[in-house]
Amino acid sequence: MILFDRVSYRYKENQETSFALEEVSFSLAQNQIIGFIGSNGCGKTTCARLIAGLLKPVSGKVTVCGIDTASEDAEIHRKVGIIFQNPDNQIVGTTVEEDIAFGLENLALPRDEMQRRIESVCRELRFEKFLKLPVSHLSGGQKQQLCIASILVMQPEWLIFDEPTSHLDPWARREFYQVIKHLIESRKVGIIMISQVPDDFDLFEEIHLFSKGRLLFTGKPEELKYREDLQPMFSFPEKWYLDRLQKEKNDQLS
Amino acid sequence: MQITYSPADSALYRLNPFIKGLGTLFIILLFSVTMQGLFSLFFSLVLTILLAILFKVELKPILISIEKIWLLLLLVGIIQGFSTGNFNPESLLIAVIRIIGVFVTSGIFVTISSQSELMYFWEQSFRPLNLFxxxxxxxxxxxxxxxxxxxxxxxxxxxxxxxxxxxxxxxxxxxxxxxxxxxxxxxxxxxxxxxxxxxxxxxxxxxxxxxxSRQRTRYNHFSIGFFDIFVCGIMLGTILAYVLQIRF
Known part of the structure; x- marks a missing residue:
């Protein structure tokens, strides 16, 4: 369970009154795919970084699985794994195996346990054949899978994806969706996905819509689709308009 | 084509990373510091390349990358060529072979060393700094x-x-x-x-x-094998031979 209790955050370089996140409160339950959506600079990434313990709130409290993220508890990095937008900026190792092992070395695990976890995750993601390869030989989609594997070996309870599909081609995007669906079924983790790509919205079981550092909507995608009052804050996918028109037509007919 | 780690299975790849680094440093010194003649330097360069081929090192990216340092080769070559007053083509060639030798050796080290190996090498090299x-x-x-x-x-x-x-x-x-x-x-x-x-x-x-500040463990463990000792022996032997050649 993730709890946000009146959380505010302001970046140091911004003015004192300019909040990236202002008085935001919500709770997230595990075993579902949650979408954080909103326009650029609305606070979604700040929110994700607060959950991962990479930022400390200016006021309020963020609790993940009972741990206050403001406390310097290293356990938070084990409980929450975050995968950033650009895989190239988060791969540390020169080979796939070394990169996956990096997080496990940080957890100070013995070698046998590291090997067991690496083999198990690579088998799960069908990534075994890449294990000895240099990272530079991987495609964009494979690099992203490597980032997922590097986080999964740490056995997190929550996985955060920051705009994961924005740089993927449609085929790699489809593969990514399959991986996500598999994870939610097999690992019982909670998945938070920050996205502005309409294709991703079909995956979400719960949506959090942000605008100018405030949380505007929390609920099912079906509910958001029919909230016309929120349209000026966020451009809805075209498919949603069509769905709404179709529903109106059906209502008239019935 | 960039020079980067390219895995293969050979005795050179299996060397202890510290010995790999030490060997690289040794060959670089051999090319850059020692007072060898043109023939001896050329022979050393050919031998380095032949050994790399024998130990399955992918040389293509390294050799292609020599093109990127042509300006350096030209400048240093001309300066060395005129170092004695009149133009001496032998000095030019010696300078060019020295630079190519250092470049190829460094390239081979990067090609045969993974990140954890490089890290192990640097870690062992920096170990004395722990005292400070x-x-x-x-x-x-x-x-x-x-x-x-x-x-x-x-x-x-x-x-x-x-x-x-x-x-x-x-x-x-x-x-x-x-x-x-x-x-x-x-x-x-x-x-x-x-x-x-x-x-x-x-x-x-x-x-x-x-x-x-946190304690970390290591995924890859490196030990010293027979081939490591053999390589150390060759290095020591070469140093001894060089010193004896200078003295007598």
Whole structure:
């Protein structure tokens, strides 16, 4: 369970009154795919970084699985794994195996346990054949899978994806969706996905819509689709308009 | 084609990373410091390349990359060629072979060493600094990550160069200060991008539980084998032979 209790955050370089996140409160339950959506600079990434313990709130409290993220508890990095937008900026190792092992070395695990976890995750993601390869030989989609594997070996309870599909081609995007669906079924983790790509919205079981550092909507995608009052804050996918028109037509007919 | 780690299975690859690094340093010194003649230097270069082929090292990217240092080769060659007053082609060739030798040897070291091996080498090299309170492993990690990101930054530099050229920028005009000035539109965005990348990487490392002061374990363990001792023996023998040759 993730709890946000009146959380505010302001970046140091911004003015004192300019909040990236202002008085935001919500709770997230595990075993579902949650979408954080909103326009650029609305606070979604700040929110994700607060959950991962990479930022400390200016006021309020963020609790993940009972741990206050403001406390310097290293356990938070084990409980929450975050995968950033650009895989190239988060791969540390020169080979796939070394990169996956990096997080496990940080957890100070013995070698046998590291090997067991690496083999198990690579088998799960069908990534075994890449294990000895240099990272530079991987495609964009494979690099992203490597980032997922590097986080999964740490056995997190929550996985955060920051705009994961924005740089993927449609085929790699489809593969990514399959991986996500598999994870939610097999690992019982909670998945938070920050996205502005309409294709991703079909995956979400719960949506959090942000605008100018405030949380505007929390609920099912079906509910958001029919909230016309929120349209000026966020451009809805075209498919949603069509769905709404179709529903109106059906209502008239019935 | 960039020089990067390219895995293969041979005795050279299986060497202890510290011995690999020491051997590289030894061959670099052999090319750069020792007073060898043209024939001896040429023989050393050919031998290095032949040994690399024998031990399954992918040489193509290294040899192709020599083209990138042609200006350095030319400049140093000309300066050395005229070092005695009159132009001496032998001095020019000696200087060129020395640089190519150092370049090829360094390239081979990068090609046969994975990140954990490089890190192990630097860590062992920096170990004496522990006495002065430096953390050898952290320093080694910084070095290795810098090497890992070098091709990425070079790629970035190339993209910025093309973007600037598409807007009419020219980088190869003028001399001295003017030439440096013309490179500014290229260097400043590259530097700022490198800083952004470094920040992103630091964040990603922190998210994966990395903390400077925290105890870490090691995934790869390296031991000293028969071939390591054999290589050390060859190095010692060569040093001894060289010293004896100078003295008598």
């Amino acid at each position: 309170g430096f953390q050898a492993r952290e320093l080694a990690l910084v070095m290795v990550i810098s090497v890992r990101f070098l091709p990425v930054i070079l790629g970035e530099l190339d993209r910025i160069r093309m973007a600037q050229m598409a807007r009419g920028a020219r980088f190869s005009h003028g001399v001295g200060l003017k030439a440096v000035k013309s490179l500014m539109p290229l260097l400043i965005p590259t530097l700022s991008l490198a800083i952004i990348r470094a920040e992103d990487l630091a964040l990603a490392m922190e998210a994966r539980g990395y903390c400077v």
